[in-house]
Amino acid sequence: MTPAGPLVIAARTSLLLVVALTFQLSVAARVEVFGVQGDVMMLIAAMAGLAAGPDRGAVVAFATGIAFDLMLQSPFGLSALVYVIVAYVVGSLQDTVLRAAWWIPSATAAIGSVFGVILYGVVGTIVGRQLLDPMLLRIAAIVAVLNALAAPLVLPAVRWATDTRDSVRARAIMR
Amino acid sequence: MALSRRTGRSRLTIALLVITSITVLTLDFRDSAVVSGARDVAARVFSPLRGVAETATDPIANAWNGITGYDDLERENEELRAIIDEMRGERVRDADAAEQLAGLLDQLDIEWVGDIPTATARVIAGPGSNFSRSIEIDKGSDHGLKVGMPVVNGAGLVGKLVQVTERRAHVMLITDPDFAVGVRLVDSGVTGTAAGTGEGKPLVVDTGLEAGTEVKEGTPITTSGSDRSAFPGFIPVGTVVDTRAGSGGLTVELVVEPLVDTSRLAFLTVLLWEPAR
Numbered sequence: 001m002t003p004a005g006p007l008v009i010a011a012r013t014s015l016l017l018v019v020a021l022t023f024q025l026s027v028a029a030r031v032e033v034f035g036v037q038g039d040v041m042m043l044i045a046a047m048a049g050l051a052a053g054p055d056r057g058a059v060v061a062f063a064t065g066i067a068f069d070l071m072l073q074s075p076f077g078l079s080a081l082v083y084v085i086v087a088y089v090v091g092s093l094q095d096t097v098l099r100a101a102w103w104i105p106s107a108t109a110a111i112g113s114v115f116g117v118i119l120y121g122v123v124g125t126i127v128g129r130q131l132l133d134p135m136l137l138r139i140a141a142i143v144a145v146l147n148a149l150a151a152p153l154v155l156p157a158v159r160w161a162t163d164t165r166d167s168v169r170a171r172a173i174m175r
Numbered sequence: 176m177a178l179s180r181r182t183g184r185s186r187l188t189i190a191l192l193v194i195t196s197i198t199v200l201t202l203d204f205r206d207s208a209v210v211s212g213a214r215d216v217a218a219r220v221f222s223p224l225r226g227v228a229e230t231a232t233d234p235i236a237n238a239w240n241g242i243t244g245y246d247d248l249e250r251e252n253e254e255l256r257a258i259i260d261e262m263r264g265e266r267v268r269d270a271d272a273a274e275q276l277a278g279l280l281d282q283l284d285i286e287w288v289g290d291i292p293t294a295t296a297r298v299i300a301g302p303g304s305n306f307s308r309s310i311e312i313d314k315g316s317d318h319g320l321k322v323g324m325p326v327v328n329g330a331g332l333v334g335k336l337v338q339v340t341e342r343r344a345h346v347m348l349i350t351d352p353d354f355a356v357g358v359r360l361v362d363s364g365v366t367g368t369a370a371g372t373g374e375g376k377p378l379v380v381d382t383g384l385e386a387g388t389e390v391k392e393g394t395p396i397t398t399s400g401s402d403r404s405a406f407p408g409f410i411p412v413g414t415v416v417d418t419r420a421g422s423g424g425l426t427v428e429l430v431v432e433p434l435v436d437t438s439r440l441a442f443l444t445v446l447l448w449e450p451a452r
Contacts, residue, residue, distance in 0.1 A: 021221070025303045026228035030236040032243075037305050055185035062192045066199075070217035072302075073309035073337060073345055076203035076210045081196035088189045120306060127200060130352055130373050131306060139305045 004163040013060055016161040017067045020044050025071060036142040039113065040154070041068045043147040045083035046090050046112030047158040050105060054091030060162060061087035075127050082123060086116040109151035110144040117143055211338070219340045229299065291407060292447045294318045298440050299343070308351045308374055309334075312443055315342040323405060325398075325446045331411035331434035332356065332398060333443055344445075348437045349412070350374050357399040358412050358431075360390065366399045369412060369431060375438065378413060380429040381421060388427050390418050396431060405450050 004012070020040050028038035044064045049057035065080030072079075090112045117140040121131040159165065203210045277290075296312035314320055316339050326333045326346050334354065338345040347354055354371040358380060367382035380396065394415040400408015417430035 018224070022224055022228045025221075025300065026225055027232050027235065029301060029303045030229075030232075031239045037302075039304065041304075053185070055188050058185070058189050058192050062196070065196070067217075068304070069199075070214055071221065072304055072307040073347065074304070074307045075200055076214070077196045077199035079304075081193060081200065084189060084192045084196060088185070091185075117305075124306060127204070128352065129306070133373075135375075143305070 009161070009163050012161040012163070013063065016044070016157055017064060020064070021067055021071060024068070033142055033146065034138070036139050038146045038150070039117075039143045040147075040150070041065070041079065042083065042086070042113055042116045042143065043109055043150055043154050044158060045086045045116065046109050046147070047105070047151065047155045048162065049087035049090030049092075049112070050094050050108050051155060051159045051164045052091070052162040053095065053164075054088045056162060056164075057087040057091040058084045060158075075124070075129065078120065078124060078127065082116055082120045085119060086112050089115065105151040105155045106148040109154075110148040113144040113147045114140045214338060215340060218338065218343065218345075222340060222343055225300075294320060294445045294447060296344070296443050296445060298443060309337060309345045309347050310440060312344050312346060312445070313342065314445065315340050315344050317341050319447050320344050320445055321449060323450070324448060325406045325410065327410055327444050327446060328435060328440065328442065330436075331413070332406070333435050333437070333440065335405070336445065346443065348374070349378065349433050349435065350376060350437050356406055356412065357401055357404045358396045359399040359408070360415075361395045361397060362391070363394075366401065367429070369396070377416060378431040378433055380415075380431050382427055382429060384427040386420055386425055386427060390415055390427065390429060392416060396429075403450060407446065407448050 024038075024040045028040055031038070041064050045057075045061035048060035048064070051057065052060060061083035062080050065083035066077070068079045069076045090108055094108070118136065121136040124131040199210070294314050296314035296318075298310055299313045300311040302308055302310060312326075320336060320339050322336050322339050324336045326335060332349055334346045334348040334351070336344050337347040348371070349356070350371040350373060352371050352373060356369050357366060358369045359366045360382075365382055365384060367380045367384075369378045369380045372379055382390075384390070392415055396412045396415065398404070398406040398408055398410040398412060400406065411434050413431040413433040415429050416432045419428050419430065420426075421428035
């Protein structure tokens, strides 16, 4: 199959972000689990790193963060900054993984979410938001579980949007 | 060789993206018109889509909240019945007091909250993320709402409008760390500035009172409504729960429990009031 051009990828990614944002604001924000909302946008960022690698993954994560920041009243650019770092870290780690086990997306989503939520708390506190409290750990734990469950559904969508097949397997074959 | 070139490129990409994020963060902190303009446009474009999605997913959200919150609701219902009975009596007394106050203020030519036109709005969305504290209501500029207008409910001050589109508005809650309001202690008339410290946490009032000054626990505070204040006066804000030494130890800082429970808001009243310029 011929690879999709940059315009097609941009269009697919935009569509993915609109759908994810609608879901986040209309469903995840209203369906709380133990007082915590799901965080689909964080999941997209982590899965972008996993699917597209540190480079392109970070670009998709940046777009995801900016789109989310536009809809919130939190400091503008904060989500973007956190998501870029999450995608880069996930992407860099993914480069070292050779096996394509079924549990890798969920494990990545869980670890990426815990890292992302805590990073958000730290950076948010630096910019004057006072987010470092016990609630942060609860948010991290619940978001990690929810995102681990949702990862097998979201990863294929991110792969489709970024036109990356199972990159781990592809690279293994190339080597 | 190929790998190191790739690593170098991705480092450059991430450096650029991080710098861009920090730049927009800085812009936002300077209250840039670009950022608020972009948010307005995004909210306007996205609003119809969200409306449709919310209507379609209403049954899911309601069912989930019904299942997970049933016990809480039952208990709360009983508590509320008791409170309503109590308040029926208080209302009669309050109405009398309000009438007298309104009369006196009228004579002194002071503005009274009860005279300000209002718009009632329904809360349509809570914070969109675990870290955002603003909420959204279903009225906008079509109903005369403007940025900066005070938002109240039956208990007292809830917050103020920070973003308004045709049919929706964002409310910054009183507990938001960016929120500040001029307040007055009801018994002594001492004024100060109350600031939010985060969702579920009390407000902190910097009074300028000398260290050692006694302030009774339970003292109610209301908005001060002083000249050029962003809020009209006499809106109940909270009650004093603690006093402590302020920064530097020279003044007293009051810890104030807001009257409004910001985690459970359903209907709000926007006061169609703008500060005098």
